[in-house]
Amino acid sequence: MSKQQAILLVDDDKAFRVLTSGLLEEQGYRVVAAANAAAGLALIKEQPFDLVLTDLVMQGTNGIQLLEQIKAFDPKMTIIMITGFASIPSAVEAMKIGAFDYLSKPCSNDELLLKIKKALANKRNLEELDRLRTELSERYQFSQIIGKSPAMQSVFSIIDMVAGSDASILLSGETGSGKELVARAIHYNSPRQSHPFIAINCAALPETLLESELFGHEKGAFSGAIRQKPGRFELANSGTLFLDEIGDIPLSTQVKLLRVLQEKTFERIGGTQSISSDMRLISATNKNLDQEIQAGRFRNDLYFRLNVMPIHLPALRERKEDIPLLAQHFMKISATKNSKSVDSISEAAMKMLVEYNWPGNVRELENVIERAVLFCRNATIDVSHLSFHEQRPEMQLLTNARSSRMTEKEMTQLYARTILNEHNGNKKLACKTLGINFKTLQKRLGEL
Structure with a gap:
């Protein structure tokens, strides 16, 4: 249910206040009436209004002075001036000061309601524009880099x-x-x-x-x-x-x-x-x-x-210490965007992300993480959820292992041989990469 819009009516003509208040209330507006500028300004300071409808010529403080006082208190307030034919130049001057529009007395009900509808629509548009500007400003704060x-x-x-x-x-x-x-x-x-x-x-x-x-x-x-x-x-x-x-x-x-x-x-x-x-x-x-x-x-x-x-x-490869921060950041964004409950990245997956060369830089990392979030069926992104533009040897190995339904022993042996080949048969370097001793390497290679 939409919020009832509130209109403040300021006019020293009691008959006009009563008739106009009744008309606007029939249209679903909440109307508060004031007999003079001082009472109107006091009401504005006490409660929020979507629109002010004020007479231009009143005893004491006139409509122009009230307009200036309202704008000093709330520069964004939407105001329509009501004027007799003889004071139209003053109404035009009021628009220069900040009034949205003006009405000449006597005016038809249809004209009054149309002016109010346009003024409130303009107010909503300006509020939406302010919201979007705030959202953009927050999105592009330096803290978001x-x-x-x-x-x-x-x-x-x-x-x-x-x-x-x-x-x-x-x-x-x-x-x-x-x-x-x-x-x-x-x-x-x-x-x-x-x-x-x-x-x-x-x-x-x-x-x-x-x-x-x-x-x-x-x-x-x-x-x-x-x-x-x-x-x-x-x-x-x-x-x-x-x-x-x-x-x-x-x-x-x-x-x-x-x-x-x-x-x-x-x-x-x-x-x-x-x-x-x-x-x-x-x-x-x-x-x-x-x-x-x-x-x-x-x-x-x-x-x-x-x-x-x-x-x-x-380039991202020149600042690898930022990869975990970026990966977590993109994971949270993608999980929210895709309504997924993914909230962590496994140690092995993070190690792979950090070691990858990232030819597509941050944009590629963002895409890789979003795909991983979509593929992930639990709360943690693992190695199996990662796919890269330039396929890493171990990722290709994992793909082959899954497609051929290898046993864990067969996969371990294949990985050991892959690392040994990368080091041109140097078992000492292969052991260092794998984090195992020489005897364990021999067992994995099937030499013992």
């Missing part, structure tokens, strides 16, 4: 310093290392957090489409341009623009991008009007841009514009 390794602590220190600035940032690191997560964290911890975060993958689009996406186009600018379309630079105004895979931008587009960064203006494709965009730029690449510059594939002057504050994200 997992890592205790020295390499990640260094990254945390840098992003904490630059988040509050408008400096251009260049994120580098392998695919899957978390560049977009860091970019979003910087945005949602910056003064621009209430404005858009606009992302585009530059490698995913051909040159002609990329320019249209970046700068927008006018109607008729090219075949298929049936309407005007704003570009990402325009959409990111007051917010942050994230250019992922910046190293894949063609040289011809690099020239235009450099001009935007230098002059802070651009034109839509097919247009002549200069458009300004006040946005913060964060770029990311998995390429070595110094090498790209040497090869003539990336402009040196553009690189210096982008690389005001460089941040390098280490």
